[in-house]
Amino acid sequence: MNVVDYRKIFLIFSGILVVASIASVFIFGFKQGIDLSGGANWEIKFLDVSPANQNIVSDVLKNLLGDKSFSIKQEAAGENLFIRLSDISEADHQIYKKAIEEKAGSFEEVRFESIGSSIGADLRLKSITAAVLVLFGIALYVAWAFRKVSRPINSWKYGLVTLLTLFHDVIIPAGFFAILGKFKGVEIDTNFIVALLVIMGFSVHDTIVVFDRIRENLLVSRGGRKLVEIINLSIKETFRRSVNTSLTLFLVLLALIFWGPDSLFYFNLTILIGTVIGTYSSIFIASPSLLFFNAKGR
Amino acid sequence: MIKSRTTIVFLIVLALFLAAAVFDYQPVWQTAVQKLNLPSAVFRPWRLGLDLVGGSYLIYEIDLNEVQSGERESVANGLRDVIERRVNLFGVSEPQVFTSRTGDNYRLVVELAGIKDVNQAIKQIGETPLLDFRTVAFEAASSTAKTDSGTPALEPKFIPTALTGRYVARAQVEADNITRKPQVNIEFNKDGAVLFESLTEQNVGRPLAIFLDNVLIEMPIVREKISGGKAQISGSFTFETAQELVQRFNAGALPAPITLASQQIIGASLGETALQKALWAGVLGTVAVFLFMVFYYRLFGFFAALALIVYIALTAAVFKAFSITMTLSGIAGFILSIGMAVDANILIFERIKEEVKKGVAKAAAVEEGFRRAWPSIRDSNITTIITSMILYYFTGSFVKGFALALLVGVLVSMFSAINVTRTFLRVFTRNK
Numbered sequence A: 001m002n003v004v005d006y007r008k009i010f011l012i013f014s015g016i017l018v019v020a021s022i023a024s025v026f027i028f029g030f031k032q033g034i035d036l037s038g039g040a041n042w043e044i045k046f047l048d049v050s051p052a053n054q055n056i057v058s059d060v061l062k063n064l065l066g067d068k069s070f071s072i073k074q075e076a077a078g079e080n081l082f083i084r085l086s087d088i089s090e091a092d093h094q095i096y097k098k099a100i101e102e103k104a105g106s107f108e109e110v111r112f113e114s115i116g117s118s119i120g121a122d123l124r125l126k127s128i129t130a131a132v133l134v135l136f137g138i139a140l141y142v143a144w145a146f147r148k149v150s151r152p153i154n155s156w157k158y159g160l161v162t163l164l165t166l167f168h169d170v171i172i173p174a175g176f177f178a179i180l181g182k183f184k185g186v187e188i189d190t191n192f193i194v195a196l197l198v199i200m201g202f203s204v205h206d207t208i209v210v211f212d213r214i215r216e217n218l219l220v221s222r223g224g225r226k227l228v229e230i231i232n233l234s235i236k237e238t239f240r241r242s243v244n245t246s247l248t249l250f251l252v253l254l255a256l257i258f259w260g261p262d263s264l265f266y267f268n269l270t271i272l273i274g275t276v277i278g279t280y281s282s283i284f285i286a287s288p289s290l291l292f293f294n295a296k297g298r
Numbered sequence B: 001m002i003k004s005r006t007t008i009v010f011l012i013v014l015a016l017f018l019a020a021a022v023f024d025y026q027p028v029w030q031t032a033v034q035k036l037n038l039p040s041a042v043f044r045p046w047r048l049g050l051d052l053v054g055g056s057y058l059i060y061e062i063d064l065n066e067v068q069s070g071e072r073e074s075v076a077n078g079l080r081d082v083i084e085r086r087v088n089l090f091g092v093s094e095p096q097v098f099t100s101r102t103g104d105n106y107r108l109v110v111e112l113a114g115i116k117d118v119n120q121a122i123k124q125i126g127e128t129p130l131l132d133f134r135t136v137a138f139e140a141a142s143s144t145a146k147t148d149s150g151t152p153a154l155e156p157k158f159i160p161t162a163l164t165g166r167y168v169a170r171a172q173v174e175a176d177n178i179t180r181k182p183q184v185n186i187e188f189n190k191d192g193a194v195l196f197e198s199l200t201e202q203n204v205g206r207p208l209a210i211f212l213d214n215v216l217i218e219m220p221i222v223r224e225k226i227s228g229g230k231a232q233i234s235g236s237f238t239f240e241t242a243q244e245l246v247q248r249f250n251a252g253a254l255p256a257p258i259t260l261a262s263q264q265i266i267g268a269s270l271g272e273t274a275l276q277k278a279l280w281a282g283v284l285g286t287v288a289v290f291l292f293m294v295f296y297y298r299l300f301g302f303f304a305a306l307a308l309i310v311y312i313a314l315t316a317a318v319f320k321a322f323s324i325t326m327t328l329s330g331i332a333g334f335i336l337s338i339g340m341a342v343d344a345n346i347l348i349f350e351r352i353k354e355e356v357k358k359g360v361a362k363a364a365a366v367e368e369g370f371r372r373a374w375p376s377i378r379d380s381n382i383t384t385i386i387t388s389m390i391l392y393y394f395t396g397s398f399v400k401g402f403a404l405a406l407l408v409g410v411l412v413s414m415f416s417a418i419n420v421t422r423t424f425l426r427v428f429t430r431n432k
Helices: A004-028 A054-065 A090-104 A117-145 A155-184 A189-220 A226-260 A262-292 B002-024 B024-034 B070-089 B118-126 B192-203 B239-251 B267-322 B328-342 B343-357 B362-394 B399-430
Strands: A039-046 A071-074 A079-086 A109-117 B055-060 B096-102 B105-112 B132-140 B154-164 B168-175 B184-186 B206-213 B214-220 B232-235 B259-265
Touching: A004 A155, A004 A262, A039 A090, A054 A071, A054 A079, A054 A090, A054 A226, A054 B362, A090 A109, A090 B118, A109 A117, A117 A155, A117 A189, A117 B096, A117 B105, A117 B259, A117 B362, A155 A189, A155 A262, A189 A226, A189 A262, A189 B239, A189 B328, A189 B362, A226 A262, A226 B267, A226 B328, A226 B343, A262 B070, A262 B267, A262 B328, B002 B024, B002 B267, B024 B259, B024 B267, B055 B118, B055 B399, B070 B096, B070 B118, B105 B118, B118 B259, B132 B192, B154 B192, B168 B192, B168 B239, B184 B192, B184 B239, B259 B267, B267 B328, B267 B399, B328 B343, B328 B399, B343 B362, B362 B399
Parallel strands: none
Antiparallel strands: A039 A079, A039 A109, A071 A079, A109 B259, B055 B105, B055 B259, B096 B105, B132 B154, B132 B206, B168 B184, B184 B232, B206 B214
16 A cells, blocks of 8 residues: 555645544534533432422422523433532532422432532643643654654655644544534533543554654655655554554443443543544554655655 | 673672562462561552542642732642541541642642541531631611511621631630530630730720631620630530530631532442553553564564563652652553553664674674663653643642652663663573
8 A cells, every 4th residue: 555645645634634523623513521621520329219209309399490401311210310500609519409399209419519610610621731732742742752763755845744744643632522512512621631631641652653664664764765665654654553552542441431431431431532533643644644745765 | 791780780680679579479478478577668659649538639729818929838738638637537547638729729638548437527628617706796687677665776797806726826615604504615826825815905995706626606795805815615505516526626726717619439349340450551552562572573582572571560669759649540551551661662673683784793783782772762761751741730739649650660661671681682692
């Protein structure tokens, strides 16, 4: 297979995906979880399970909350009730609890989280700071690690291509989640941001291995071969390793998705998508892009 | 020569693995500690996060508007100490109380594992007495209320002063000499005494208002300058309320007001199920990786799989030895790192295959494979280390667990995938 010769196809394919992802992020936005936007999640389990409970709880809350919005979800009959509210004080929490218990019988509070909007805003800022720092930290390290091979490609170009590839790998899952949020009501939370950072770490892992091979082959050939050939050869030589490494991570992720804790389902799904995209990009996008920044292609 | 050195390394790895495995497995380790008469500090329980054992995670906003900017740090820390003392009264195992700062906002985080009545706990944390002294200025009431004599009523206006409960060194209950009514004696610390002295000096003949939790307790008239930093609050206490107040003072008055900004309360059952599922998924994932390696790389893969088991035991031992709190996301990070840990092995084995194809003898190909794969392994792992360190320093505590797990995982995997695998290969393939 000759990846480099078909690079335009891959780059166009990726370009479409990236544009579509950016568009869906901007058009749909994200549905934010309470840890980012503030609000309350309340999961309760009635001791006497009755199908009427959901309606009773709904009526009680409607009375107490007036025009403030809330939602109640139940995954299956007899399962726990998930209540979503705006962030409430501890006093209100106790009032609601008492009111519900009076009408529908006692229940166990499986989980109660009420997060003030200032805390959410703070966390959001911290997460974005962390993401930006990771991006630039990695790009700078790559530029530094490849400083000895500045011919025929400047080492900062490796860093720049890494940065672009990372953006590619992160924006596609992000776009996917914007769509999921719009049509399935899936929320993004801190875990989602962590997942994106893990994807970055993994993708760069992969990209570096290919770059490293290019670096080695460049040093060995000492200008004897064309850059195109060297890049192609390097991709070929590292192809199996890239696929196999992703495969082991893929296996672990599948185990986590199917048998792991439910609360981490979307976290694992994000990383799974990112792993696939990241592997694809390090083979088909990162190295061929080096040529674009080196138009002469010698 | 090389052979004997390899054997020694092999034995060290084996011993390390066995020690780690025994240390990780709680029942065996417990018996070992008892039988060998080791100090009980050596027996370290797994530290599980709130999301696994259930508990509450409370974030308070600290209001430091009244505090000068230079003193905010120390007031926030004093507040933390006070809350810590109060929380310790709950009898919760290893409560965590710490402050966090973003810009000018100070917050106080309280983590209580496995507490039953969170509502009660929140009350006791929040309702610590907030004592402060205010000067009083009278001004004509804006309302139409008139006194009997027909002149406009004077309404007291309270002006906060710097003297607050944070300067209280000690408090005790005493019965008034004449009336026998209970009163609370307060002793200020050195700074408080100075403040109190100047405050009384400036207000001789005027009232000084004493507020508790923003409620006016009493408003005695200052007769003279009071030195020595002692004050009495008479109020209208019963002996019980006076006693309670004194206990709360001695645990420490809140130096600044706090408000509960966020709470997360997780029931124990939820965490238990999640932990079981995560561990089960971890086992299945490991088995899958194991099978893949053996199927694809045969004997080499088998050694990599053995090294993976060493990796799991060692990493778990590091978590336990350093009492790193295992949260659900931390365990997920650990499981993910199992999938990534064999990456170095795959790199090396592919390299060895290439060398063999080139016609290099097998033993030399193995050494060459390790040597040549090193730069890639180093560079790619350093980027993961960068990621985890940034995650650790810039995020909240739930993410910290994940970041730490990732960091420890990468460091241990560099050792296990390279040194351990190489030792296994050298020991078991030397005669071939």
